Amino acid sequence: MKKTMTFGRTAAFALPLIMAGGIAAAGGLSAPIETVAPTPVAAPAPAPMRGSDWTGFYAGAQLGYGELEADAGVLTPSDPNGAIYGVHAGYMYDLGSIVLGAELDFDGTNIDVDTPALELDSIFRAKLRVGYDAGAFLPYLTAGYVEAETSGATNGTTDGDFYGIGFAYKMNNNLLVGAEVLQHDFDGGVLGGANLEATTATARVSYKF
Secondary structure (H helix, E strand, O other), X not given: OHHHHHHHHHHHHHHHHHHHHHHHHXXXXXXXXXXXXXXXXXXOOOOOOOOOOOOEEEEEXXXXXXXXXXXXXXXXXXXXXXXXXXXXXXXXXXXXXXXEEEEEEEEEEEEEEOEOOXXXXXXXXXXXXXXXXXXXXXXXXXXXXXXXXXXXXXXXXXXXXXXXXXXXXXXXXXEEEEEEEEEEEEOOHHHOOOOEEEEEEXXXXXXXX
């Protein structure tokens, strides 16, 4: 009976040790947990830079300076000048990098000539424009037809052509600011055939619809 109890007590102590040894040998609880490194995810490529959409109608006003030039000795003073001010309206179509446009503008002036006695009262232009879409910035070339109205000793109209450069900048989706410099060549009708030229520089503000 004592042998039986001793054997049972020994077996009771030995069994947990045997089980623990078997678990350790099998890599049970003491086995290290393998971790898998996350697969790196490539960042998306940045979206390509795109220009701003300039398509649409616009209208606004301009204010600036004008100067007349003619053949030597024809005008007194030799380079009469003064303020110009007016309004404009047009339409632009954005092709991507290139922006095409057409515009009408009208300027009043206070440029007076002593000899011959005349006043340049107004200038009307019909413009074509081609520009480069640089986002919020639009530099452009412009050219077209011009007609000037004079009063005084030579009362009437004279026409010709013009060309120039300008730029527009988007303050927001609707408000545009810019500037323009234009060179005009008239047919000389108001000066008895003498060549008459005019240079204008204006600051412009427009609302794009």
